[in-house]
Amino acid sequence: MEPSASPARPFPLRTRGAVLLALLVAGGWAFAYLDLSFGDLVPNEGGLDIAGRFFGRAFSPALTSEADFVPEGTPPLLVASLAALKTTIVYAAAAMSLSLLLGLFLGFFASTAWWAGDPVGGRTLLGRTLAPAIYGFTRVLIGFMRSVHEVLWAVLFLAAFGLTPLSAVFAIAIPYGGTLAKIFSEMIDEAPRGPALALRGAGASGIQVFFFGLVPRALPDMMAYAFYRFECALRSSAVLGFFGYETIGREIEQAFDGTNYGEVWTHLYVLMAVIVLFDWWSGQLRKRFVA
């Protein structure tokens, strides 16, 4: 998941203990600041009751609806669960298609390869003034896109436009587009420069060098990373169900609120199955194409 890989070498012994101690102290500070106690971890009577009933159903998920009152025309539980899963996947895939476009477009401008140094960029006046400005602006833009969580984008869009499926897609696509742009630009910048220099020598233009010299080497890494982000998008899309969208998060919330814990497990298992599938898939891609 961490895209830039450097070989593991031993850490200097002098600072090792200090660094680890500092991290533990930070944890201790957080514990104290939040005024936590391990006693609070033990659920009270009501919590214990809910926990018992909830985990009691872990191995017996519901196959049919458990609600006391089922309105006429309600689809059977499994159909409803799979329909919600379909919506979850559709939102995630639509958001990924937008964020890939955003990521490729902004990733180009956010990389240094297209203007700095010799491999690609020339040393024209325009290249020395305008290009760094575009690069800087793009970096700030993707930083902002990334730093607002997809759920907060969704909350903003809900307030600004009301509930529309497209705004769920945009809510995921904006932060993901920023993240993809950042990672893509770093992958392109870290790709070996040899082929780019060779193309440059053959008389290729900057754009040609970028797309035919640098991108092909970075492409497998970019593919594997995009796949991993799709898995993340599935999770984000599921969570948006808590904000009124018809994804599987809404089914989970409704079943849990109605204390139909068997149903909750059904939806959880359906979501888990898909996420584990894509986790495995992106893991295979990484293993084969990212050394």
Added chain:
Amino acid sequence: MSVTAHQTEAHVRALHARRPRSRFLRFSMGFFVLLMAASWFFGDFDPADTFSSRRGANFERFAGEVRPYPLHDEPWDWSVAATWAGERLESGVSKEGSPGGLESAIGTLAISVLAIVIAALASLVFCWFAARNVAAPEPFAPSAAPPSRTRRWLWRGVVGITRLVLILLRSMPEYILAYLIMSMVGSPAWPAVLALAIHNTGILGRLNAETVENVDVKPLVALRGLGASRTRIAAVGIWPAILPRFLLYFFYRWETCVREATVLGILGLASLGWLIDEAQVAFKYDEMVFFILLGVLLVLGGDLVSAVCRRLVRRAS
């Protein structure tokens, strides 16, 4: 020594043969592209509705309400805006009993720090059992008598089960985990901390196990030859070698923890999200946007600290 044209050509051919071109990659790419294209047909997206004039009017009203309340119908005045922002940092949402914005921001930070420390410690328990080179019948040693089939299967089982547990831990989104834990643990911060810690244990456990598997084995084989036990090898031979990577992943996941911690407050837990949600419910969009921007500052600050720390780790190692 000059390279002949023939040598160059042979080299290029060898490089060409090594390019990634598996059927699996092509299938994955094709599937992914088709899925993305299909999503636009199967989704109930209605651009005509999203970009309708009703929505446009809604947006205009929203844009007006985003201006800080004292400046709603006034010309922009920095000093008034600054006073208003100071009040938000001091006393949060303009309502009784709200925690201050600054206090919530620090609380969000504390949640993320505690969660990632717990996750890192837990992942250090799991990662050995998920690494095929450590969790093996005869680690790092060419044994004279090959291990029995039972022992081989036993260790394979250990690796498989640990990896399954890690996958399941990371498969649930933090938000859903926090929602489920919230009803059982009635504290304002523990559910957020636990949800983030559980999810990130799954991720860090996998990443650290990969690092352990990629460790240079020569020194470990030597240790084994000297008679070191599995635990000794892990503590003396592997841990120092994986520490830089461990720290890189630690900071990388901490960044995402800050982002997620901001949001979890929406569930009613002690983070910035609580203020964002309270402001939204009360239709105080000016305050909502203010706290979202405060979250942006927090996340950007976290990214900066993390980037500096990761650079230091890279330089030190």
